Amino acid sequence: MDLASYITIIISTVFVNNFILARFLGLCSFIGISKQTGPSVSMGVAVTFVTTMASLITWLIYNFILLPYDLAYLRTISFILVIASFVQFTEIVIQKKAPSLYKVFGIYLPLITVNCAVFGVAVLNTDVFFLHGKAVPGSFFKALLQGFGAGAGYTLAMFIMSGIRERLDFAEVPESLKDVPITFIIASLMSMAFLGFSGFKI
């Protein structure tokens, strides 16, 4: 049980290699949804749930089906189908069990399927936690951690950005920079700030 490496994974995924601000995964929804804090955090929670579960399922598929039968080339197609099915399944469950929550998410839930962060972390897990076609020690748990961290980092970035954009409504933004461009520039400053975490040592 290498506790230090597990902590490193969480810190790395949430801060140092933040999925939005450093890896650029999940940008489309980041730019589109981060206008207000409420929806942003809700989206973040939903994404975190999907990234964690997707990491779990895709790891199992990769380790027990794709690798043993030399089917690694089916990774892309199987992973994205798993993610699409899982999001669909989650949508149905939420619709039945928590209809009010379903109204809040609206059309954003199916959009999680094409969220680069979800597919990205699934692929990243297989790239980083597998070596020469075999799982590294602690691979499963590390993959789960990274999946969770990806979503948590995404939520953090969304939360900060939405807070800033809410205040931006009271500032005088030049017409040509309104909406998308100013969001990118703010994200650039946030990203620079997060670069400061690079020196983190455990």
Next chain:
Amino acid sequence: MVRGNLGEFVKGLWKENPTFRIVLGLCPTLAVSTSVANGIGMGVAATFVLLGSNIFVSLVRTIVPEKVRIPCYIVIIATFVTIADLFMKAYAPLLSRSLGMFVPLIVVNCIVLGRAEAFSSKEPPLKSIFDALGMGIGFTWALIVISAIREVTGNGTIMGICISRQFEPPLFMILAPGALLTIGALIGVINYFTLKVKAKAK
């Protein structure tokens, strides 16, 4: 709107440019634009996938029932992404390694699924081909512009050729913040000129 085939092609280059206008497919755009070579490589790969998926989605558009269309489109797209990935690994390994996990990530590139959903599921194959080419080339030249800016200012090189020894390039342009700043500024500039043209037309 009924347009000729040439119109379908040209719209992707400027008016409906996927990167600067529709603002889709941001994740790979920012992540791989660290050098012009990478940008071109990604653009070509994405265009190939766009062509393949647009053609086949258009061919099956009458057979696929509406309720399962998204998973079917995803499978078709994933197939072409994997084909591109395997061929790149075999015939352009250096580029494949440079682009890393962003080649499989083309499957969740909003541009590809977006065109399948918005266009080729409703239009005949020939038109879809022109749409794919226009969008693909539009995406590619946007990538080239962003990569050129980042590579020159952040690395002092263009296509790997060192063009300046006098100045020490600001590293952050090659890193995450630089990407966000570049695209924010570019969209801002484009918006500025678009607004000016609109104002003059009034």
Next chain:
Amino acid sequence: MNQMAKFGLILGIICLIATLVLALTYEVTRPKIIEQLRQEEQAALKKIIPDADSFELKTLDGVEYFEAMKGSDLIGYCLKVTGSGYSGYMRIIVGIDPNGVIRGVSVLEHQETPGLGSKITEVRPDETEPWFLKQFKGKSAKAVAVKKNIDAITGATISSKAVTDAIRDAVDIFLKKVRK
């Protein structure tokens, strides 16, 4: 026919066709992909121990390594080392002579931060090989350590240490095994 079954069938057929196409593509490209990796490996080996005529792949306790032969003399070993870097793993090949002195190091693959950790493979404009890796030449593998006799890359201590420690530990284990 039941709606759901019809949907499932159509999706299933598309998946089947897709899988067949991909299996075919894989079979077509696989030989080339393996060839590419092999060529890259051979080129790296030749660069590290230039005076060897051939490299023979051997396995010891499940670990692969190469014996560098000049004629029929064993002039060194090349080890495939995997290091855990800052953003992922690194594939390294280190060449040593039979006494454990490093002949050369080559980093085949890494995922370090561009501009910082990626400088482990950076070649300065007037030189021919990465300056960071050149430091390892001629040093005894069990004595290399960052700050002792290896200069780390500014701002990329973790990446530098990862390479150094991986080499030192791997060679140490290997030599112990091979001398038994």
